[in-house]
Amino acid sequence: MPTHVLQSVLPGLLQQVPTTLLYWFVPSAIALLLGTLLCIVRVGQHRVLYWACTVFISFFRGTPGIVQIYIIFFGLPKLFWAVHVDIDGWPAGAYFIIATSLNLSCFVCEVLKGGYLGVDHGQIEAGKSIGFGRFQNFFRVIAPQTLQISILNLKNLEIDVLKDTSVAYTIGAMEILGYANRVISNQFGVGQLWILGVAAIIYFILCALLELGFTAASHHMERHGRRS
Amino acid sequence: MDLDYDFMISDLPTVLAGLPKTLILTFWSMLFAIAMAVVFGGLILSRVPILKQSVIIINTFIKGVPLTVQLLFCYYAVPYVAKGCNGFLGYQYNPRHIPYFAAAVFALAANFGAYITDVVVSSMRAVDRGQYEAADAVGMNKFQGITHLIIPQAAVISIPSMTNYFIWLLKGTALASIVNVVEMLTTAKISAADGYQYLEAYIDAAVIYWAVCAGIEFMMGRFEHHIGFFMRQPESRVRPISS
Amino acid sequence: MSTQKASTNGIVITLHDIHKTFGEHEILKGISLEVHQGEVLAILGSSGSGKTTLLRCINALEIPASGTVSIDGQKIDYSQKHSRQDVLHLRRKTAMVFQSYNLFRNKTALQNVMEGLHVVQKKSRDEARQEARKALADVGLSEFEDRYPVQLSGGQQQRVSIARALALKPSVILFDEPTSALDPELVSDVNEAITAVAKTGVTMIIVTHEIGFARRVASQVVFVDQGRILERGTPEEVIDHPKEPRVQAFISKLSYK
Numbered sequence: 204m205p206t207h208v209l210q211s212v213l214p215g216l217l218q219q220v221p222t223t224l225l226y227w228f229v230p231s232a233i234a235l236l237l238g239t240l241l242c243i244v245r246v247g248q249h250r251v252l253y254w255a256c257t258v259f260i261s262f263f264r265g266t267p268g269i270v271q272i273y274i275i276f277f278g279l280p281k282l283f284w285a286v287h288v289d290i291d292g293w294p295a296g297a298y299f300i301i302a303t304s305l306n307l308s309c310f311v312c313e314v315l316k317g318g319y320l321g322v323d324h325g326q327i328e329a330g331k332s333i334g335f336g337r338f339q340n341f342f343r344v345i346a347p348q349t350l351q352i353s354i355l356n357l358k359n360l361e362i363d364v365l366k367d368t369s370v371a372y373t374i375g376a377m378e379i380l381g382y383a384n385r386v387i388s389n390q391f392g393v394g395q396l397w398i399l400g401v402a403a404i405i406y407f408i409l410c411a412l413l414e415l416g417f418t419a420a421s422h423h424m425e426r427h428g429r430r431s
Numbered sequence: 432m433d434l435d436y437d438f439m440i441s442d443l444p445t446v447l448a449g450l451p452k453t454l455i456l457t458f459w460s461m462l463f464a465i466a467m468a469v470v471f472g473g474l475i476l477s478r479v480p481i482l483k484q485s486v487i488i489i490n491t492f493i494k495g496v497p498l499t500v501q502l503l504f505c506y507y508a509v510p511y512v513a514k515g516c517n518g519f520l521g522y523q524y525n526p527r528h529i530p531y532f533a534a535a536v537f538a539l540a541a542n543f544g545a546y547i548t549d550v551v552v553s554s555m556r557a558v559d560r561g562q563y564e565a566a567d568a569v570g571m572n573k574f575q576g577i578t579h580l581i582i583p584q585a586a587v588i589s590i591p592s593m594t595n596y597f598i599w600l601l602k603g604t605a606l607a608s609i610v611n612v613v614e615m616l617t618t619a620k621i622s623a624a625d626g627y628q629y630l631e632a633y634i635d636a637a638v639i640y641w642a643v644c645a646g647i648e649f650m651m652g653r654f655e656h657h658i659g660f661f662m663r664q665p666e667s668r669v670r671p672i673s674s
Numbered sequence: 675m676s677t678q679k680a681s682t683n684g685i686v687i688t689l690h691d692i693h694k695t696f697g698e699h700e701i702l703k704g705i706s707l708e709v710h711q712g713e714v715l716a717i718l719g720s721s722g723s724g725k726t727t728l729l730r731c732i733n734a735l736e737i738p739a740s741g742t743v744s745i746d747g748q749k750i751d752y753s754q755k756h757s758r759q760d761v762l763h764l765r766r767k768t769a770m771v772f773q774s775y776n777l778f779r780n781k782t783a784l785q786n787v788m789e790g791l792h793v794v795q796k797k798s799r800d801e802a803r804q805e806a807r808k809a810l811a812d813v814g815l816s817e818f819e820d821r822y823p824v825q826l827s828g829g830q831q832q833r834v835s836i837a838r839a840l841a842l843k844p845s846v847i848l849f850d851e852p853t854s855a856l857d858p859e860l861v862s863d864v865n866e867a868i869t870a871v872a873k874t875g876v877t878m879i880i881v882t883h884e885i886g887f888a889r890r891v892a893s894q895v896v897f898v899d900q901g902r903i904l905e906r907g908t909p910e911e912v913i914d915h916p917k918e919p920r921v922q923a924f925i926s927k928l929s930y931k
Binding site (some may be wrong): 229323325326329330331332333334335336337339343344346348350427 | 868
Binding site for chain 1 (some may be wrong): 433434492494495496497498500501503504506508578598601603604605606608609616621629630633634636640641644647650
């Protein structure tokens, strides 16, 4: 085992972990917000908004992520240029985050919608019966219960987001896999399988941590008893 | 916005020509993924001690590593593997035609096979217990019961999930463009290189992917409607809440 | 929140010509009703008669197609445009006890009762806790205040639900078949709690098919059939000496003293 290769590569790979986590966290936060908004439209009655969202969601779920990233990467500057804004200085990671946020929000929306449809309507009516207004009912009854039902599906989504950060290097945003690739090409392909193996293990550990975290959160939420 | 609309229209057939390659890649990967899932799923369901745990460990590892990493790994590994297979079953190793396509199929099949294993297992488990008893009652032995009754029903139960994963797999083939495999995204990239019309080419590709995926989902809905009727549970006679 | 303040002639609730349609079926075909301060009104009827829909129209869980609902001075005419705020104000004069209890699953019994007091009536945490404790004591569940609904029996959950409604001191408490979902041996506990509530003088409207219980606790009885009120009067009048043949048939089929 070429330990010297690994010794020189491992610190560098680990240094990329914060960036990877950033590329995971920021889209997740944005998508949670945006996904909730989309979900509200999708379970609501407004005709035009509903169809606009349906098209939006259908696009992001029906096209490969890497194509979306490319389109945002090449297209966003042109879009801004059309309104006379120059975003040439933006780092590649920004495009990745934007593309991932838009993409993820569609999946979050569908997961939340499923969760919302599973909320026992009696709970919502109980909230109404004690006089909750719409916002109060939403924040105190609907949202917590939707989250509880959806959390395992959200867990799977989030693990996918973490793994998909490895696509960022294709537009030049450096993270774990990008760094591994750079090392490999610098070394003319010596030890590339080992390097990729180490990178794989790092991703695996991160995913395992996510899995444990979400499962713990799920158990915590269900400590009052599973619904039905 | 400054888009070369003429190019977008003229490039469409060019990019479309890459679609069959994408579909072929998807089909082969799905085939091997299902094969792997059936074998692994069977081992899990059979509850053979060490094998079942090993399969679960392997799948857990596969599911925890990004597809890109797996594709790149296979990409770098395949020259060695191909060299090692030289002479095996008449295969002649040719350093000028390294089988990157096969490498991509392997990576995709392994990745999706790990997920589809869960579908196989849960579909088999979802078949109503009463069916096994019915098979016994008619005098079938275990093997006959499983092959004639259980597996067909499990297969139908699994259709929605399988179609979902098929669509995921189709989208995943786009990543194969990173590892020297010619499929639709690569074709789009190549067609754009001359005039730097990347955005237009990618939009074309996106539209085609979108149409194909939406089409598959639509067909799946209709198909399930026809085939799935016998899988519906009998409507239970629920008393309406007295008003 | 106004408690038992009624209008000058003692009428707390007025329903006038309520109509409600579900899809193609008109469930309520013009119901008019008056409930006085401190009255316990029992609504009887067979399934499909519209009695639960009627109850839910009072606190706007169902929105009538037309007609007016007036509770303790707050009035909505559903034939005209009405705002969400109007509905909210009307609803806040009521409290409901559901057939399936509908306690908040992620809160203890005490928290369930406190919720409305603290969040809606804006009382301080301590004040809410005190009042909640008293309400739970009134239904005999003080030792269970830290239990979660999943740890309580159906009867206990329903009593917490009653406490939750009581604590809000509404102008009227609505009961939607409060014992229908309970095992028979738990029914009497809940009926006892409801009787205790009635003794406090709160205005109550109960939809029930327990004729015996209605006979004991109600001061006015109304029989709903196919979306209309067929007969109304005191329990003695409607239950003991029904005039309408349909009511007679209903009572005789279900009566068990």
